[in-house]
Amino acid sequence: MMLLAKFALGMASTMAVAGAYTFHEGLVHVDEYQSGGTHLHLWAPAAMVPIAVRFVPRHQLQAAGENLKPVLPAMRKLAKELRKYPNSDFIEVVDGKDYVRIHTHDGKLQIDVQEPGQTVHVACPLSTLEDMSGELESILPGA
Amino acid sequence: MFDGNRKYLKVTFLGVAGLLMAGAVVFGLPNPQQGSSSAKSDQWLHVRVVNSDDRGQTVKINVPLELAENVLPAINKEQLHNGKLKIEQAHMNDVDLHALMSAVRNAKDGQYVTVTGGDQDVRVSKQGDRLMVHVEDKNKDKNNGKHGDKAKSSEVEIKIPMRVIDALLSAGKDELDVVAGLHALAAQGDTELVSVKSEDSTVRIWLDSKNGGE
Numbered sequence: 001m002m003l004l005a006k007f008a009l010g011m012a013s014t015m016a017v018a019g020a021y022t023f024h025e026g027l028v029h030v031d032e033y034q035s036g037g038t039h040l041h042l043w044a045p046a047a048m049v050p051i052a053v054r055f056v057p058r059h060q061l062q063a064a065g066e067n068l069k070p071v072l073p074a075m076r077k078l079a080k081e082l083r084k085y086p087n088s089d090f091i092e093v094v095d096g097k098d099y100v101r102i103h104t105h106d107g108k109l110q111i112d113v114q115e116p117g118q119t120v121h122v123a124c125p126l127s128t129l130e131d132m133s134g135e136l137e138s139i140l141p142g143a
Numbered sequence: 144m145f146d147g148n149r150k151y152l153k154v155t156f157l158g159v160a161g162l163l164m165a166g167a168v169v170f171g172l173p174n175p176q177q178g179s180s181s182a183k184s185d186q187w188l189h190v191r192v193v194n195s196d197d198r199g200q201t202v203k204i205n206v207p208l209e210l211a212e213n214v215l216p217a218i219n220k221e222q223l224h225n226g227k228l229k230i231e232q233a234h235m236n237d238v239d240l241h242a243l244m245s246a247v248r249n250a251k252d253g254q255y256v257t258v259t260g261g262d263q264d265v266r267v268s269k270q271g272d273r274l275m276v277h278v279e280d281k282n283k284d285k286n287n288g289k290h291g292d293k294a295k296s297s298e299v300e301i302k303i304p305m306r307v308i309d310a311l312l313s314a315g316k317d318e319l320d321v322v323a324g325l326h327a328l329a330a331q332g333d334t335e336l337v338s339v340k341s342e343d344s345t346v347r348i349w350l351d352s353k354n355g356g357e
Binding site (some may be wrong): 068071073074075077078081082084085088089090091092093094095096 | 197198199200201202203204205206207208209213214217218219220354
């Protein structure tokens with residue numbers, strides 16, 4: 001019984017630490033609603049994103065990254081600087097029924113877009129954006 | 144037997160609860176510094192565009208100057224490199240900007256340029272440490288004015304601190320040092336830079352230490 005209790009304690013503590021690590025950077029959150037009835041909800045642990053990038057086939061990442069290469073240093077710098085402003089409004093555009101807002105909330109970059117028939121909300125931790133752009137820079141030659 | 148098992152289970156549960164709490168404290172709780180509303184009391188550049196047409200278009204842009212200063216050097220595209228903007232000589236019409244600004248800087252306060260035309264009045268003046276540009280667009284449309292009078296259709300006012308102009312021109316002959324310009328702007332304190340008023344829209348560009356503007 002003692003052995004079982006020790007095993008349970010070991011398993012539970014490993015899961016607790018792994019769980020806490022997985023969610024320590026928060027969640028990447030994407031919501032999309034379309035008037036046709038399409039709804040997309042995506043919640044992913046932010047800490048997993050840079051790790052997941054490592055599993056993408058190198059040639060596909062390089063092909064996709066060619067367009068990103070010139071903006072990666074600026075993107076990483078921007079994410080780093082935005083972390084100094086964890087709760088701020090940067091851009092808000094209202095045009096009739098169209099609405100766009102880019103802001104930070106609790107250390108996450110949030111983009112809200114609304115137009116008739118479509119609503120998109122994207123939230124991504126700034127630390128993940130910085131890690132991601134750094135990761136892509138290290139993978140893409142010459143970035 | 145059961146008492147012993149209960150004791151072990153109790154210890155196990157207490158251990159797990161302790162670990163969960165420790166994990167939450169170490170990894171889960173937000174950093175108190177991150178939760179603050181603004182990192183520094185630095186200057187923000189604000190842009191407001193309000194259209195009073197049917198769509199009621201409004202644009203609000205708030206940019207921390209420090210962020211712009213730090214990010215701009217990382218953008219290298221077309222004419223912008225390392226925070227400096229290349230000016231094509233072809234667009235300058237052989238005007239020596241440095242010599243022109245040097246002359247203005249050393250001159251006394253006053254109105255330097257006045258152009259009064261049929262459709263537009265332009266005034267350029269120096270007041271203290273600021274270069275002021277005032278443009279008034281006139282509308283001759285009879286529908287806009289009573290008895291065919293000239294009705295004012297828009298008014299543009301630009302106030303640029305001389306130090307900002309000096310900083311912008313500090314890069315060299317064919318370049319504008321945008322980062323140096325922003326740095327000089329940040330030292331100015333709260334100030335209005337551009338104001339455009341017309342019948343159906345207003346534009347304001349100003350600088351203050353408020354993160355939300357207005």
